[in-house]
Amino acid sequence: MKFPVKQFDVPVSGGSLRVGGWGRAGPGVDRSGAARLTVLALHGITATHMAWVEVAERLPDAALLAPDLRGRGHSRQLPGPYGMAAHVADIVGLLDAVGWEQVVVVGHSMGGFVAVALAAGHPDRVSGLVLVDGGLPTGQPGDVVEVGALDAVLGPAAARLAMTFPTPESYRDFWRQHPAVGPIWGPAVQAYVDYDLVGEPPELRPSCREPAMRTDGAEIADHATTTAALGRVTAPITFLRAERGLLDGDPFYPEDTVARWSDGGAVVTARTVPDTNHYSLVLGAPGARAVADAITSVVSQ
Numbered sequence: 001m002k003f004p005v006k007q008f009d010v011p012v013s014g015g016s017l018r019v020g021g022w023g024r025a026g027p028g029v030d031r032s033g034a035a036r037l038t039v040l041a042l043h044g045i046t047a048t049h050m051a052w053v054e055v056a057e058r059l060p061d062a063a064l065l066a067p068d069l070r071g072r073g074h075s076r077q078l079p080g081p082y083g084m085a086a087h088v089a090d091i092v093g094l095l096d097a098v099g100w101e102q103v104v105v106v107g108h109s110m111g112g113f114v115a116v117a118l119a120a121g122h123p124d125r126v127s128g129l130v131l132v133d134g135g136l137p138t139g140q141p142g143d144v145v146e147v148g149a150l151d152a153v154l155g156p157a158a159a160r161l162a163m164t165f166p167t168p169e170s171y172r173d174f175w176r177q178h179p180a181v182g183p184i185w186g187p188a189v190q191a192y193v194d195y196d197l198v199g200e201p202p203e204l205r206p207s208c209r210e211p212a213m214r215t216d217g218a219e220i221a222d223h224a225t226t227t228a229a230l231g232r233v234t235a236p237i238t239f240l241r242a243e244r245g246l247l248d249g250d251p252f253y254p255e256d257t258v259a260r261w262s263d264g265g266a267v268v269t270a271r272t273v274p275d276t277n278h279y280s281l282v283l284g285a286p287g288a289r290a291v292a293d294a295i296t297s298v299v300s301q
Contacts (some may be wrong), residue, residue: 005053007074010067010097012090018074019094020049020159022056023066037299040091040103040224041066044134045216046157046208048073049194051108053188054288059295063104067094069114071212076198082215083118084203084229091118095125102127104298106291108282109134109252113220113229128298129237132291133278136239136261136268137230139223156246161210166202168194180248184284187236192283230261238294239270242287244277252278 009016039062043051050068050073056064069074070090071082080086091114095103105126107115112135113230119126129135165171175193178181198207220226239261245252273281273290281287 005050005056009074010094011214012070012078012093013086014079016075016078017070017078017090017094018049018068020052020066020068022052022066023060023062037062037296038103039064039295040095040100040105042071042087042091042105042107042114043072044109044111045154045213045220046072046161046206047108047111048195048207049190050192051282053191054283054285055106055291055295057188058289058292061293065094065098065100066176067091068207069111069212071113071209073195073207076207076209076212079133080211080215082212083219084114084216087216088118088121092122092125101125104128104130104295106130106132106295107135108132109278110216113216113226116226116229118235120229121233123232123234126235128235129233130291130294130298131189131237131239133240133242133281135230135237136253137223137226138220138253138257139190140176154213157208157213158210159168159210161206161213163205164202165197165204168184169205171197171204178247178279181283183248184280189283225245233267236298237268238298239268240281240290240294241270241272242276242278243272243274246278248277286295 005020005022007020009018041052041064043049048068052066069087070078102125105115105118112131115129116135119129172193176185181189196205196207199205241253241258242251258270273287276287282291
C-alpha cells in the first residue's frame with residue numbers, strides 16, 4: 001500500500017476501540033498543520049476499517065479516521081449492547097479523543113446507517129454525509145419485517161461467520177471465489193481479508209461477532225426508525241448507489257427506492273456509479289475514486 005494506515009486505540013465504554021488513520025490523522029499529529037479535509041469513515045456490517053484503504057489512498061491531502069466498529073475487527077472484544085446508539089457513542093468518544101469538532105462522514109452499507117444516526121443526534125459534529133450503498137431506508141415506515149427476511153439479507157454473511165479456516169491462505173481462497181470480490185482482487189483487498197481473521201490455525205475465523213451483526217441488522221430493517229433519523233439530518237447528503245449487489249447480482253438499492261429519497265423534500269443528491277457492486281464500490285479502484293471525489297466535493301458545497 002502506498003499510503004499505509006496508522007492504528008491506535010481509543011478508550012470507550014467496555015474497553016478500547018481500534019482505529020485506523022491515514023494522512024494527518026492519528027496520535028502524535030501536529031494539529032498546527034492539520035488537513036483542510038477531515039474525514040470519518042464507517043464500514044459495513046461485517047467489515048473493518050481496512051475496507052477504506054483504496055478510498056484513503058485517493059485522499060492523500062486529507063486526514064481520515066476509520067474505526068473498527070464495536071464487535072468487529074480489533075474492536076470485537078467490546079461487549080454489547082450493540083446497535084446504532086452504541087456506535088454513535090463510540091464515535092463521539094473517538095472524535096473527542098482526537099480533538100475533531102466537525103467532520104465529513106462517509107459510511108458504507110451499515111456504516112451509512114451509523115453515519116445518519118450520528119448526524120441526526122449530533123448535527124454540530126457533521127459537516128456533510130456521503131452514503132455509499134447504505135444509510136437510506138430500504139422500505140416504508142409502516143412496513144413490517146417478515147420472519148426470515150433479515151436472514152435472507154444477512155444469510156451469506158451469517159454463514160461465513162460460522163465458518164473456520166485452517167490457514168490465512170484458505171480464507172483468501174474463499175474470498176477469491178466470491179462473485180463480487182474475486183474480480184477486483186489485489187493488494188488492498190488482500191490486506192482487508194487478512195486483517196479480518198482472528199484465532200489460531202486451524203481454527204481461524206472472521207472477526208465480526210454474530211450478535212453484533214444481528215442486532216445492527218435488525219435496526220437497519222426498522223424502517224420507521226431509519227426514516228425518522230434521516231428526517232433529522234440537516235447536513236447535505238450525497239448517496240452513491242452500486243449497480244449490483246452483495247453477490248454481484250440484484251442491487252441492494254433498486255433505482256425507485258433511491259428516487260424516493262432524492263426526489264422531493266429530502267436533501268439527498270444521488271447517483272449510480274457504473275459497473276460497481278456493493279463491495280467494489282469501496283474496495284475497487286473505480287468505485288473508490290467515485291467515493292473519494294464525493295467526499296472532496298462536500299468541502300466545496
